[in-house]
Amino acid sequence: MPPPSLPAPDARGEGVLPAAVLSLHSHRDRSFLDDVSLHHIAGAMRAAGLSGDLVVAHLPRGAEVEPNAAWDALVRALRAYPTILYERLWSAAIVERLARALPEATFVRLIGEHDLSDAPANHVCPAEPASVVALLSALAGRRPPEGPPPRYAPLLRPVYATPDARPRSPSFPITGNTGCPYQADARQNPLYAGTTIPEGAGKGCAFCTTGNHYEHKSRDEALAWALQQLRYLRENAPEIEALVLRDQNPFYYLTELVEAAEAEKLGPFTLLIESRADWWLQNAARFTRALASARRSSIRLAPFLVGVENFSQPELDRFNKGATQETLVRFLDALRRWNAEYAPAMDLSHAAFGFILFTPWTTMEDLRTNLDCIRRTGMHELRGHLLLSRVRLYPDTALYWLAERDGLLTGAYESPEDDASARYGYLPSRPFVFRDKRVRRVAELAAESIRRSGGRDELTLFETLLALVSSAADPELVTASDVERAMASKGRARGRDVGETSGVAFRDPPSVEAEAAEKKRALVSALVNAPSLPVQLPAFGLSLLDVNADKHHVELVLGKRDPIARLRLGWDKAAGKATVEVCPDIPEATRWAKAFEAMAARLVVSTTKERWERASSIGKELARLPVGVPLGFFRQIVAGVEPPEGIVRTGFGCNQDCGMCWQGRDWGRYGPEQVVRWIEDLWAAGARSLIVSGGEPMLDPELIRYVERARALGFAGVTLETNAIQASKPGYAARLAKAGVTQAFVSLHSGDPAVSDAITRAPGTHERTVRGIHALLDAGIPVALNAVTTAEGIEELGGLPDFIHDTFGRHPGLLHLMISYPTMPFDRSLVGTIVPEPARLRAALRRAIDRAFVLGIVVRGLDGPCGPPLCAFDADERILSGKPIPGPVEFRRKVPACDRCAVQSACFGVRHEDVKLFGERCVAPIERRSSAAT
Numbered sequence: 001m002p003p004p005s006l007p008a009p010d011a012r013g014e015g016v017l018p019a020a021v022l023s024l025h026s027h028r029d030r031s032f033l034d035d036v037s038l039h040h041i042a043g044a045m046r047a048a049g050l051s052g053d054l055v056v057a058h059l060p061r062g063a064e065v066e067p068n069a070a071w072d073a074l075v076r077a078l079r080a081y082p083t084i085l086y087e088r089l090w091s092a093a094i095v096e097r098l099a100r101a102l103p104e105a106t107f108v109r110l111i112g113e114h115d116l117s118d119a120p121a122n123h124v125c126p127a128e129p130a131s132v133v134a135l136l137s138a139l140a141g142r143r144p145p146e147g148p149p150p151r152y153a154p155l156l157r158p159v160y161a162t163p164d165a166r167p168r169s170p171s172f173p174i175t176g177n178t179g180c181p182y183q184a185d186a187r188q189n190p191l192y193a194g195t196t197i198p199e200g201a202g203k204g205c206a207f208c209t210t211g212n213h214y215e216h217k218s219r220d221e222a223l224a225w226a227l228q229q230l231r232y233l234r235e236n237a238p239e240i241e242a243l244v245l246r247d248q249n250p251f252y253y254l255t256e257l258v259e260a261a262e263a264e265k266l267g268p269f270t271l272l273i274e275s276r277a278d279w280w281l282q283n284a285a286r287f288t289r290a291l292a293s294a295r296r297s298s299i300r301l302a303p304f305l306v307g308v309e310n311f312s313q314p315e316l317d318r319f320n321k322g323a324t325q326e327t328l329v330r331f332l333d334a335l336r337r338w339n340a341e342y343a344p345a346m347d348l349s350h351a352a353f354g355f356i357l358f359t360p361w362t363t364m365e366d367l368r369t370n371l372d373c374i375r376r377t378g379m380h381e382l383r384g385h386l387l388l389s390r391v392r393l394y395p396d397t398a399l400y401w402l403a404e405r406d407g408l409l410t411g412a413y414e415s416p417e418d419d420a421s422a423r424y425g426y427l428p429s430r431p432f433v434f435r436d437k438r439v440r441r442v443a444e445l446a447a448e449s450i451r452r453s454g455g456r457d458e459l460t461l462f463e464t465l466l467a468l469v470s471s472a473a474d475p476e477l478v479t480a481s482d483v484e485r486a487m488a489s490k491g492r493a494r495g496r497d498v499g500e501t502s503g504v505a506f507r508d509p510p511s512v513e514a515e516a517a518e519k520k521r522a523l524v525s526a527l528v529n530a531p532s533l534p535v536q537l538p539a540f541g542l543s544l545l546d547v548n549a550d551k552h553h554v555e556l557v558l559g560k561r562d563p564i565a566r567l568r569l570g571w572d573k574a575a576g577k578a579t580v581e582v583c584p585d586i587p588e589a590t591r592w593a594k595a596f597e598a599m600a601a602r603l604v605v606s607t608t609k610e611r612w613e614r615a616s617s618i619g620k621e622l623a624r625l626p627v628g629v630p631l632g633f634f635r636q637i638v639a640g641v642e643p644p645e646g647i648v649r650t651g652f653g654c655n656q657d658c659g660m661c662w663q664g665r666d667w668g669r670y671g672p673e674q675v676v677r678w679i680e681d682l683w684a685a686g687a688r689s690l691i692v693s694g695g696e697p698m699l700d701p702e703l704i705r706y707v708e709r710a711r712a713l714g715f716a717g718v719t720l721e722t723n724a725i726q727a728s729k730p731g732y733a734a735r736l737a738k739a740g741v742t743q744a745f746v747s748l749h750s751g752d753p754a755v756s757d758a759i760t761r762a763p764g765t766h767e768r769t770v771r772g773i774h775a776l777l778d779a780g781i782p783v784a785l786n787a788v789t790t791a792e793g794i795e796e797l798g799g800l801p802d803f804i805h806d807t808f809g810r811h812p813g814l815l816h817l818m819i820s821y822p823t824m825p826f827d828r829s830l831v832g833t834i835v836p837e838p839a840r841l842r843a844a845l846r847r848a849i850d851r852a853f854v855l856g857i858v859v860r861g862l863d864g865p866c867g868p869p870l871c872a873f874d875a876d877e878r879i880l881s882g883k884p885i886p887g888p889v890e891f892r893r894k895v896p897a898c899d900r901c902a903v904q905s906a907c908f909g910v911r912h913e914d915v916k917l918f919g920e921r922c923v924a925p926i927e928r929r930s931s932a933a934t
Contacts, residue, residue, distance in 0.1 A: 006134060007123060009141035012082065016106060016139045019045060019052035020081035023158070024059050024074075024089055025165060036173045036246075037112060037127055038087065039156070044129030044149035050136050052081070057161035064094040069536075070162050075101045077161035083136070087112050087127045092119035108135065152229055156237040163541050164560045170240045171272070174229045176222055176247025179214035180204050182276065186320045186398035195405045197398050205307065206320040206398035207356060207391055210248065223253040227260055234266045242350065244272040244304060251275070251283035258290040258299060267298035272350050274305040277331035278323050284334065291338060295345035302350040303335060308383075309356050311373035312366035318359070320398060325373065332377040333896050340919015351382040358390040359399070360408035360432045362439045364470060371462050376893060378912055380458055387446035387458060387465075392429035400430060408432050441475035442466065448480040449487075460487060487630070506635060506681045509674055512625045519622040523547050523554065526615040527569075527607070540595040549619030550666045555583075556603075558596070565589045565596055567603060571612050578607035626668035633663075634670065635678040637687060645689045646682030650675055650703065652695040655725055656760040658747075659830045660790055660822040663695065672702040679710050689717040691745075698726035704739045711740035719743040724772030725765055733775035743815070744776045748785045750793045751803025759792050770807060777813045786818040786861075789844070789868065794836040798847030805855040816858035819848065821868045824891070824913065831913050838872070838914075838922045845873040853878060863906070865892065870907040871924045880906065901925035 010016045021042045042054040057074045064071070078084060079102065086095060087110035099107060099120055109119055112127030125135045129149045137144040160166045186192045186202045204211015217225065226245070233240060245254070250273065261267065280287065280303075287301075294301050310316055311325050339346045357370060374380050383389075393400040393409070403409050410431045434440035442465045449461055464486045469475045524530045524547055535544035542564070546557040556567040568581040580600040584590070607615075626634075629652075638645045651669030654661075682690065690710050697703055697720055710718050720736070724746045727733045748769060750756040756766035776783050787793075787800055801817065808814050822834050836844070845862070852859045861867050863880050870880060884905045894909040897920045901907070914922040 006138040008138075010106065010139040013141045016083045016136070017051045018081055019050065019083040019085060019136055020055040020078055020159075021045070021052065022078075022084055022086040022089075023054060023056045024086075024094065025056070026059060026090060036154070036175070039154040039158075039172075041085070041110075041127065041129050041132050042155035042158075043153045044133050045136060046155060047150050047153050048133045048137070048145045050133065050140070052083075052136075054155050054158040055081070055161050056158045056165045058165040059094070059162070064091055064097050071097075073162045074098075077159065078102060078105070082106060083108065083139070085110055085125075085132065086119075087116075089116055089119065092116055095119040095121070106139070108132075152232055156233070156240065169242055171242035171244055172233060172237070172240050173244040173246045174226055174233070174271075176226055176245060176250050176253075177214065177216055178246075179212070180208070180210040180248040181214050181216065182211055182248070182322065183214065184211075184320055184322050186402075189317070189320050191318055192320075192398065192402055195398070195401050197401045198395075201396045201401075202398045204320070205309075206318065206402065207309075209394070209396050212396065219253045219256075222247075222250075223256050223260070226250075226253065226257050230257070230261060230266060231264075234269065241269045242272060242302075243269055244274070246274065249275055249279050251279060251286050255286045255290040255293070258293045258301070261299060262293045262297040265297070268300075269298075270300040270302050270347055270350065272302045272304035276307055276323070278327050280306070281327065281331055281334060288338065288342075291342040291345050295342055300345055300347040302347040303353075304350050305352055305354060306331075307354040308332070308379065309354055310366075310370065311379075312369040315356075315359065315362065315366055318361060318399070318402070319356070325369075329373060329377055332379065332382075335382075336378075336895070336915055337919055340915070340921065348382065353379070353383040355379070355383050355386055355389045356391045357386055358434075358439070358443050360391075360403050360406070361435055363436055364438055364442075364466070367439065367442060367462075367466060371459070371466065374462075375459055378893065378915070381912070385450065385458070387443075387462060388450060390443070391432075393432055394429055403430075403432055406435075408435065438469050438475045441478060442469050445469070445478065445480055445483055449483050452480060452484070453487075457487070505685075506631070507677045508631050509670055512627055512668075516622060516625050516627045519618055519625070520547050523549065523615055523618045523622065526611060526618060527554070527556070527603075537599075540592070540599065542592065542595065549623045551620060551623060554615055554619045558599070559585075564592060567596065567600055569603060569607065569612075569615075571609075571616070576609065578604045578612055580604055623666060624668050626670060629664075629667045635682065637682065637685060638691070643689070644685070644687045645691065646679075646685070646687030647691040647693060648675060648678050648682065648706070649693045649695065650697045650700040650706065653699055654694060654696040654723075655699065656696070656723055656762040656765055658749075658760050658788075659827065660759075660788055660825050660834045662823045662826055664826050672700070672705065675700075675702070675706055676709055679706060680713065683710075683713040683715065688715060689719070690715045691719045691721060693721035696723060696726070698722055698724075698732075704735060707736065707739040707741055717742040719745055721745045722772075723747045723760070723765070723769055724776060725768045727772035727775045728768045733772070733779035733781065736776075737779040737781050741781055744773075744781050744783045745818075746773055746776070746783055746785055747788070748773070748800075748804075749787050749790065750796050751800045751807075752793075752796045755793050755796050759788075759790055773808065777808065777811050780813070782813045782815050784815040784818055784860075786820060788820045788822055789836055789841060790822055790834050791836045791840075792834075794840050794844045797844040798851060801848060801852040801855050801857050804857060810856060814857075816860045817852060818861040819845070819859060820861055820866050821911070823866075824911075832917065835911075835914060835917055838918055838924070841868060842872050842874075842924065849873055849876055849879065865908050867908075869910050869923055870903050871901065871926050875903045875906075875926050895920050895923060897923050897925050900927070902927060 021038050023038050038054055042052060045052045055077055057070065059070055059074060078098070082104070083106045084098070085108040089095065095107060106122045107120060108123045108125055109116065109121035110125055110127035110132070123135060125131050133149060134144045156172065182204045184204065186206050187197055201212055230243065233243060291301060308328050309319055309321060311328060313325055316323055316325065335348065339348050374386065380386055391399060393403055410433050412431055434443070445465055446461070464483055468478050468482060468486060472478050521532055524533055524535065524544070528535060528544065533544065533546060537543055542558050542560065544556055545559050545563060548555045548557065552570060554569045556569065557563050558565055558567065563585045565585055566583040568583050570579045572579050580603050582596045582600055633649060635648050638647055652663045652665065652667040654665060657665060679690065692703070692706055707718050718741050720741055722744055724744065727736070746769070749759045753766040757763045773783055785804065787797065789797060804817065825831060825834060849859055859879055862873055863870060873879065885908055892909040892911055893915070894904065895915060898904050898909060903926055910922045
């Protein structure tokens with residue numbers, strides 16, 4: 001309907017055009033999921049012959065009051081539009097400042113889902129196409145067009161006022177039924193007794209408004225309407241391949257929609273689906289039929305906004321969710337199963353699942369339940385920053401009125417970071433207080449810790465927060481620095497499987513972050529004459545965000561707010577000039593290819609020999625600093641070992657480069673005095689045996705000193721974790737034995753030199769490792785061998801026992817063969833090439849175990865946390881202890897098929913990455929319990 005009364009024509013007549021329909025986002029790719037109504041308004045304007053654009057800008061929080069480049073870019077873009085229409089803004093201050101900057105502009109406030117009633121406007125109009133067309137026609141002195149605007153003609157190519165407003169992956173919605181068919185009334189929920197909920201609110205989930213209204217189309221009508229939109233989008237904007245199906249329960253026509261798209265060859269595209277977890281399970285047969293159709297074509301189906309919300313049943317009941325924890329866990333397991341069976345037609349990469357960790361009523365027990373279920377289900381892989389997820393309370397939600405009943409609403413947030421609505425550019429929600437002061441402290445520390453760290457290793461952070469706050473006499477005394485220290489001692493970053501170290505007073509060195517920042521400033525000054533980072537590069541629309549270095553190169557990290565590519569600067573001695581390699585970090589880097597080429601050319605010209613030598617010297621100093629490497633990676637008490645055992649790593653440099661290694665080869669290190677202090681600290685903490693590891697510890701010239709100091713302190717055993725290459729040097733193994741090394745744990749991944757060198761990515765080193773093992777044995781140092789079961793070496797694994805027997809015989813110093821499973825590698829892009837296919841792994845392990853026992857070689861490690869699932873070797877009684885595991889480990893999990901396995905109580909499960917790669921194919925449940933596993 002048009003506005004109740006149309007204004008008189010503007011004195012400018014046609015001069016009121018073109019008009020800008022303004023769409024602002026406070027957070028890249030994350031504020032309002034899409035302002036689809038604005039696309040339709042702009043499209044209706046164009047269809048009516050009214051010139052204008054949809055103008056999109058990324059405006060960070062605070063940009064409306066502080067000088068910044070994004071605001072300036074927005075104002076420059078809007079100067080071309082005499083009339084500016086706005087609706088979904090989070091602050092009236094934005095319009096007030098725009099009006100001051102653009103005094104000649106006419107501002108129209110659109111009233112849609114929300115009305116920013118205190119924002120200035122020359123005209124007010126309903127946010128629907130016919131009304132806007134009527135208003136603009138009146139202002140321009142035109143007669144409004146006859147008949148309604150087209151039913152579907154959205155404007156699909158906006159004007160981006162700020163470059164970073166352009167989404168990394170453009171998407172657009174397809175509208176099905178509006179609202180939500182889940183209509184449970186919170187008034188009937190016993191938890192809401194005594195709560196006064198106004199008319200028009202209270203139906204559906206208590207945190208949501210979509211249940212308050214629902215418009216249902218018949219299957220034929222819904223299918224026809226969705227198909228009309230899909231055809232339009234594929235014909236008019238084929239570059240938009242991510243399409244969001246905006247319907248809370250589309251399953252009754254989804255299958256037919258996908259099959260029609262297959263028949264009409266409308267792909268390639270990805271259809272992002274919103275729905276409830278229980279409806280997904282109820283419609284599993286129809287959904288898998290849709291997946292089968294998608295797999296036959298170039299279509300992907302992607303779970304998108306799915307409400308999991310919480311795993312604690314009391315919280316779910318308070319949310320009026322009508323779902324159980326068991327349902328949500330089954331849904332997440334089903335997703336993994338479908339992904340394993342139907343990928344790539346089933347696509348989990350777009351998952352942005354709804355989750356609410358903190359509410360006014362949350363208890364510490366609720367948090368513990370959520371941590372347990374998040375770890376079990378891998379929910380953190382489907383939704384980021386779980387620790388920042390707080391409920392947003394609005395007066396049109398039932399949860400708001402429950403908080404009012406309980407006296408938990410307040411006037412202001414204690415910290416701006418507490419406002420989840422402002423963080424992502426939603427209209428302001430009502431602040432609340434926590435009933436439980438410990439929960440409040442967990443929420444505060446989570447926000448502060450994520451602000452400091454960027455949110456790395458969130459599960460360990462969650463666990464650490466619960467442990468510290470639960471055990472504190474006064475939770476207010478727990479600080480973010482306490483959290484940082486506890487996190488470092490856990491040493492679990494980067495998916496590494498390491499033990500905890502608690503209660504040990506290590507004499508750790510001071511942080512190197514300040515020194516590294518100073519080195520980076522000096523490096524930037526030497527190369528581009530800039531005083532600090534980041535460096536704005538307006539000619540290219542980019543910034544120099546950071547600099548890094550290794551022994552031979554300096555890297556300049558370029559991007560917007562996030563890295564896009566790196567310029568890798570080196571020096572060609574023969575040519576006497578600089579070299580620059582462009583290293584993209586994201587696929588979209590090709591958009592800036594010309595800019596990177598131009599910058600590379602300039603850098604080659606400007607980098608003289610003198611400048612390179614100065615920069616290279618600073619870069620080498622920077623590379624030696626262990627920036628970002630947790631102290632727990634250098635020293636720890638090994639968890640679960642009695643009597644206590646310590647481990648110290650001398651550094652991370654290595655003369656091999658195994659792809660499955662969890663370490664970064666360029667990580668810096670601390671000096672020998674610090675290594676000695678840590679050895680002394682481990683002895684003081686009660687450790688009575690010591691592992692000296694790396695990297696490759698034999699590369700450290702002070703290794704003999706470390707061993708001698710350890711034995712002088714009283715350590716009964718000192719084990720070297722090594723590849724034994726350096727031990728092949730004449731006399732070195734004998735020196736190690738004299739210093740007091742009691743055992744060597746040597747990596748030998750294959751008996752085939754070519755395969756071994758491929759795994760270690762160090763040609764020629766297999767032969768040197770074998771010579772080093774001989775030297776260690778000849779020096780009287782017992783040797784245990786370790787083989788990691790990578791995909792590259794799996795076919796030759798069965799022959800490894802024969803190689804060991806033929807090469808070393810039955811040497812009394814040869815202790816056993818440890819067979820390990822790959823950990824998460826430092827270079828995660830290698831996961832798919834490292835992890836062995838389950839059927840091939842099972843066949844190879846059977847051959848290797850059988851041959852080892854025939855030859856009298858003891859096999860260990862397969863039933864520990866670093867081994868594969870027990871079914872990978874049929875829970876062989878010759879290896880399996882059969883004892884129940886002491887408890888779950890973070891990096892492994894059980895899948896539903898494990899429930900019927902006879903030895904599940906003795907098994908740690910499978911690694912998360914295996915489930916992603918292979919689904920339930922990664923296990924083969926053992927139906928009968930063997931005598932050793934009872």
